[in-house]
Amino acid sequence: MITDNIPVVEGRGLVKRYGHVTAIDHSDFELRKGEILAVIGDNGAGKSSIVKAICGATVPDEGEILIEGKRVNFNSPMDARNMGIEIVYQTLAMSPALSITDNMFMGREIRKQGFMGKYLRQLDRPAMEKFARDKLTELGLMTVQSINQAVETLSGGQRQGVAVARAAAFASKFIIMDEPTAALGVKESRRVLELIQDVRARGIPIILISHNMPHVFEVADRIHIHRLGKRLCVIDPKDYTMSDAVAFMTGAKEPPAQAE
Amino acid sequence: MSDANQHNDTFEAAASRTEAVAHFESQRRGFVGQLQHILHVNSSFVPLIVLVAAVLIFGLLLGSKFFSPFALTLILQQVQIVGIVAAAQSLVILTAGIDLSVGAIMVFSSVIMGQFTFRYGIPAPVSVLCGLGCGMLIGALNGWLVSRVKLPPFIVTLGMWQIVLATNFLYSANETIRSQDIEANAPFLQFFGSKFNVGGAVFTVGVVFMLLLIAVLSYALRHTAWGRHVYAVGDDPEAAELSGVNVHRTLMSVYILSGLICAFAGWALIGRIGSVSPTSGQLANIESITAVVIGGISLFGGRGSILGSLFGALIVGVFTLGLRLLGADAQWTFLLIGLLIIAAVAVDQWIRKVSA
Numbered sequence: 001m002i003t004d005n006i007p008v009v010e011g012r013g014l015v016k017r018y019g020h021v022t023a024i025d026h027s028d029f030e031l032r033k034g035e036i037l038a039v040i041g042d043n044g045a046g047k048s049s050i051v052k053a054i055c056g057a058t059v060p061d062e063g064e065i066l067i068e069g070k071r072v073n074f075n076s077p078m079d080a081r082n083m084g085i086e087i088v089y090q091t092l093a094m095s096p097a098l099s100i101t102d103n104m105f106m107g108r109e110i111r112k113q114g115f116m117g118k119y120l121r122q123l124d125r126p127a128m129e130k131f132a133r134d135k136l137t138e139l140g141l142m143t144v145q146s147i148n149q150a151v152e153t154l155s156g157g158q159r160q161g162v163a164v165a166r167a168a169a170f171a172s173k174f175i176i177m178d179e180p181t182a183a184l185g186v187k188e189s190r191r192v193l194e195l196i197q198d199v200r201a202r203g204i205p206i207i208l209i210s211h212n213m214p215h216v217f218e219v220a221d222r223i224h225i226h227r228l229g230k231r232l233c234v235i236d237p238k239d240y241t242m243s244d245a246v247a248f249m250t251g252a253k254e255p256p257a258q259a260e
Numbered sequence: 261m262s263d264a265n266q267h268n269d270t271f272e273a274a275a276s277r278t279e280a281v282a283h284f285e286s287q288r289r290g291f292v293g294q295l296q297h298i299l300h301v302n303s304s305f306v307p308l309i310v311l312v313a314a315v316l317i318f319g320l321l322l323g324s325k326f327f328s329p330f331a332l333t334l335i336l337q338q339v340q341i342v343g344i345v346a347a348a349q350s351l352v353i354l355t356a357g358i359d360l361s362v363g364a365i366m367v368f369s370s371v372i373m374g375q376f377t378f379r380y381g382i383p384a385p386v387s388v389l390c391g392l393g394c395g396m397l398i399g400a401l402n403g404w405l406v407s408r409v410k411l412p413p414f415i416v417t418l419g420m421w422q423i424v425l426a427t428n429f430l431y432s433a434n435e436t437i438r439s440q441d442i443e444a445n446a447p448f449l450q451f452f453g454s455k456f457n458v459g460g461a462v463f464t465v466g467v468v469f470m471l472l473l474i475a476v477l478s479y480a481l482r483h484t485a486w487g488r489h490v491y492a493v494g495d496d497p498e499a500a501e502l503s504g505v506n507v508h509r510t511l512m513s514v515y516i517l518s519g520l521i522c523a524f525a526g527w528a529l530i531g532r533i534g535s536v537s538p539t540s541g542q543l544a545n546i547e548s549i550t551a552v553v554i555g556g557i558s559l560f561g562g563r564g565s566i567l568g569s570l571f572g573a574l575i576v577g578v579f580t581l582g583l584r585l586l587g588a589d590a591q592w593t594f595l596l597i598g599l600l601i602i603a604a605v606a607v608d609q610w611i612r613k614v615s616a
Contacts, residue, residue: 078504093502095495097562102488107504109485121484150300 006069007032008174008205014053014063023049024060025229031174031207036200038208038216038237041226042249048178050226051209055087055176056080067173084172090179092163096152101125101132103151104166135169136162139198157188164195174205181215193219213242225249299611303556304568306607310554310600311571311578318582326585329461336467339577341366341529343470345544346551346569347477348521351514353552354481355494356561357406357413359515361398362522363544364424369395369526371428374437374536377446384448392523398424399519400512407511421545432538439534453531466528473521474570481566490514494561550597551576554604558612575600 011029015022023046031037041047052058054065056074064071067083074080077087094103105128111117112124133147141161151159160180167175177196181189189212196219200206210216216223217237225232225248232248233255247253299305319327326332345362352359369391376387398420405416442449452466481487489510492500501507525544530536555572557564576597583593 077502081504087502089502091499091502093499095492095499095503095562097495098488098491102492103503106488106492106500109488111485120479121486123483123485123488125483153300 007066008068009054010066010069011050011054011060012064012066014050014060014065016049016053016058016060022229024053026063027226027230029054029224029231030234031205032222034200034203034205035221036196036206036208036219038210038220038223039226040210040213040216040223040245040249045226045249046229047209047226049229051176051178051207054080054207055085081170084170084174086167086171086175088160088163088167088175088177088180090182092159094151094159094163097150099148099150100136100154100162101128101147103162104128104132104135104169108170131169132165135165139165139168139195141165141195155188156184157191160184160188160192161195164192164199168199168202168204171204174207175199176207176209178209179211180208181210181212189215213245217242217245225255227251296611296613299607302565303558303563303608303611304565304571305556306604307555307568307571307575311575314575314578314582318578318585322582322585326582329459331581331585333461333463333467335574335577335581336470337462337464337532338581339573340464340466340470341525341532341541342544342547342551342576343570343573344466344473344525344528345522345548346555346573347470347473347566348518348525349545349548349552350555350557350564350566350569351477351490351521352413352518353494353549353557353559354490354561354564354566355511355514356497357511357514358417358549358559359402359518360414360417360545361402361420361424362518362525362548363541364421364428365395365398365519365522366526366529366544367538367541368398368424368428368431369523370529370536370540371432371526371538373449373527373530374442375432377449378437378441384446387446388448388527391526392520395519395521395523395526396516397519399516399522402519403512403515406515407508428538434538436538437536442530442535449527449530449536450534451531452528453534464531466531469524469528470570473524474566477566486510486513491562494563496562547573547576550601554597554600556604556608558608559605560612563608563612572604 007030009029009031011027014024014027014029016024025046027046027050029050039047039051049058053060056077056079059075065074066072072083095106098106110124110127110131112122116122117124129147136147139161141158151162154162164177164180167177180192180196184192193215196206196208208216208220220237223235223237223245225235225245227249235245235248235256244253248255345366348362349359372394373384373387373391376382376390377384382390402413402416402420405411406413452464452469454465455462481490489500489505492503492505493507493510497507529541533540551572552569553559553572554575555564555568555570557566557568579596580593583596584590
């Protein structure tokens with residue numbers, strides 16, 4: 001599965017303190033090529049803190065982050081985004097009143113060539129619409145009525161789909177997904193899980209933060225279990241059951257000795 | 261464990277199915293649903309219908325007295341100030357803000373243009389530039405307080421309204437510059453009042469400016485990234501920020517532009533009334549909010565088109581002139597406008613239900 005051994009992203013000895021609280025306590029992190037890495041942990045274990053450190057939303061106090069073996073210093077999520085790291089937020093970060101196309105290109109719009117674009121700053125609507133339509137079609141989402149319909153007229157699953165398509169369209173390194181199925185029903189969750197696997201099949205690795213064990217075990221290649229601010233262990237979902245994972249997570253059971 | 265197997269089963273089943281997993285069917289809409297959809301896509305549709313209906317009704321009741329190029333263009337002249345200020349107000353309201361200081365900025369800018377010319381003998385064009393710059397500066401202050409200090413726009417502009425108005429009276433010493441003096445010494449200040457005739461229709465530079473301004477802003481809001489960002493910031497500022505929109509810069513640009521447009525309204529005000537009076541334009545903020553609301557722009561931000569505000573201003577103008585020509589008490593105008601405001605907000609709420 002792994003062709004060369006340089007991880008897509010690696011965190012070494014990361015520490016983040018907020019006053020007396022240590023949110024990240026000398027934790028490591030590793031995402032490999034082409035995999036879905038699930039990050040699980042109890043509430044307050046610091047799993048969102050470590051993911052925030054990796055996407056630039058917080059700057060760690062100690063430790064280093066390497067993207068494809070090169071050390072990086074992110075100061076904001078924009079830095080990470082400029083390197084090809086996309087995040088699908090739990091809130092989706094979309095403007096409900098604007099169209100699918102507008103949302104996909106928010107903050108990175110395409111302008112027309114020539115006079116209209118250069119001086120009148122006119123958007124290249126046809127190009128943007130074509131791109132959005134292509135990306136949605138690639139992921140089998142083009143059953144929406146129109147690429148120009150407002151996002152608020154879409155169902156929860158469709159919105160999630162558009163958010164994932166946006167991330168997949170612009171991610172060259174990897175995608176972070178925060179609880180992508182939390183707000184969805186059974187049928188729509190299923191669709192989104194398929195979508196996540198479609199994205200992996202395109203070669204884009206994914207960090208999946210989720211509380212939903214069945215979903216995690218269904219799609220993840222490896223599971224990073226976070227406990228008390230650090231990586232407790234990384235397990236292969238084929239070797240362990242969900243109750244094992246929950247037991248590791250809560251400290252009810254000793255983690256396996258790692259050879260990872 | 262059996263739970264996991266079960267899940268695997270359903271997953272296999274789902275994976276082998278090729279279609280209709282989350283089929284996004286186009287729901288059939290009834291007439292009402294269709295109407296709701298049209299309004300949702302194009303919010304300036306309602307005010308346009310109301311405007312056309314009002315023109316037709318007054319036209320039928322009054323005949324050529326109302327339905328003449330002269331009378332119709334008179335309406336344009338009467339709404340030009342409110343129309344320009346409403347354009348500024350629309351921008352701010354689209355970002356889910358409100359600007360109560362628009363009228364004060366307008367008057368203060370016109371006073372600066374007049375006083376700089378007459379008190380210090382500065383050439384009129386330079387004074388005008390100073391007035392425009394002052395408008396931008398006040399707008400920038402509003403924007404900074406809203407965006408950086410994170411104060412509610414209502415409070416910021418409520419305070420700014422008082423501050424600017426008081427400064428206006430203190431600085432001008434409540435002194436009016438007479439129309440004749442301006443005409444004799446600095447006609448440039450009255451530039452927006454210059455009239456020209458097109459077959460009975462009378463236009464002023466101010467009217468043309470208002471129409472051009474709305475056209476340019478309409479283009480910018482619809483067809484540039486900046487315009488999309490204005491809507492996104494009004495819709496959900498956090499989502500906009502996470503999507504990579506510079507919310508602070510967008511808000512600053514909107515408030516600065518709003519201040520600049522209000523200063524232009526101040527220049528147009530000199531053209532309209534001829535003189536420079538620190539007591540004029542007291543109702544501009546309420547009238548501009550009225551035009552924006554009747555025009556179908558949502559006070560909650562992110563929805564509506566600036567064209568609607570023009571229609572809103574024109575509706576008020578048509579009612580005012582029509583009822584006056586009918587010999588009705590002016591209070592009837594206010595009564596009808598009041599009804600329209602409430603109706604417009606009710607329609608806005610109804611349209612927003614489409615998202616539920």
